[in-house]
Amino acid sequence: MTQGPGKSPAVTLLRIVRYLLWAAIVVLVLAVGAMSFSVWQAGKSMGLQASSMGGPFSVVDTKGERVTQADLEGHPSVLFFGFTFCPEVCPTTLYETTQWLKALGPDADRLKVYFVTVDPERDTQEQMAAYLSAFDPRIVGLTGSRPEIDGMLKAWRVYSRKVPLDDGDYTMDHTATVYLLDRDARLAGTIDYKEAEDTALAKLKRLIAG
Amino acid sequence: MNRRFSRLSGALFALFLAAAPAAAHEVKVGAIEITDLWARATPPAAPAAGGFLTITNHGSEPDRLISAASDAAEKVEIHEMKTENGTMIMRPVAGGVDIPAGGTVALAPGGYHIMFIRPKAPLVEGGKVAVTLTFEKAGAVDTFLHILPVGSPGPKPDADAGHAGGHDHQHMNMGQ
Secondary structure, three states: OOOOOOOOHHHHHHHHHHHHHHHHHHHHHHHHHHHHHHHHHHHHHHOOOHHHOOOOOEEEEOOOOEEEHHHHOOOOEEEEEEOOOOOOHHHHHHHHHHHHHHHHHHHHHHOEEEEEEOOOOOOOHHHHHHHHOOOOOOEEEEEOOHHHHHHHHHHOOOOEEEEEOHHHOEEEEEEOOEEEEOOOOOEEEEEOOOOOHHHHHHHHHHHHHO | OHHHHHHHHHHHHHHHHHHOOOOOOOEEEOOEEEEEEEEEOOOOOOOEEEEEEEEEEOOOOOEEEEEEEOOOEEEEEEEEEEEEOOEEEEEEOOOOEEEOOOOEEEEOOOOEEEEEEEEOOOOOOOOEEEEEEEEOOOEEEEEEEEEEOOOOOOOOOOOOOOOOHHHHHHHOOOOO
């Protein structure tokens, strides 16, 4: 019934091949579409568009020296954000960074590492200096006035929010991702909280190699 | 000479503490058993410290950890932290932590912790922090947490954070 009297087996075969090719093209288009969509989604959900990150800021280190955008240029940098009233993520990241710097050996000196507080009201220069004394001395603590810190957080698209606790205390929700910046202070990659040490080290080595 | 000897033995003792596997103890109150009690040493001037432990309920009734208290800090709360889309979020736990009948709940990095707010003295590796845990049904128990290094993943580095299913094998035949 379906096969008319005028259709030879060769024509039928050609038609099947043609259908199969079309099907393959549809699958390919769908796959490429899905892939680009998920890549785009991943970029969007992280809020990390390298081109839109960075920009002028001015904060101070624990010795009171000004640190600006210019201090991120000419060498790769590691940039992360936190606060000292933090029992878990921040000390863990600082500890892991200390371990990474040790594992990198002399190459680590080609990096600059900055830990920026999202809570400058409590994290004064003295507080940051005391807290960071437990970690690698190459980790530079950055603080400043509230507007100064807000300017840096905005430039680097860092989310932070004050959340009240009882009796006037508060905690801070904040971005826990470690940013890797190239020598032009552009975002070159990230290390997620709790990323495996060997992946983190591979990323840092690649960053240093430029 | 004597002083040098005592300094040397002190150093050896410190080395022993550092090298020894995390000191462990267990605590029981009613149908509740508490294991893996530890806290992280704090950096200088740290205004907060985290304490961790694993709770198993051998009873047939659910229970709840309703509070933790300690003289070692100005305030003690039970908090839960998580990371969502790269953002760290920490909140006090309202109403306590449910411990289902026959279940095990871990207060572990990446999940629940006992939050010591403004410790009266830094938590020093090798030391202990006293803590009183109060359960809704089992009542209160005084115990302590072993202080492990700043970056310690805990006494069981391979244990999953949050749901310590791996602990079950220890308790499978107990209370039955």
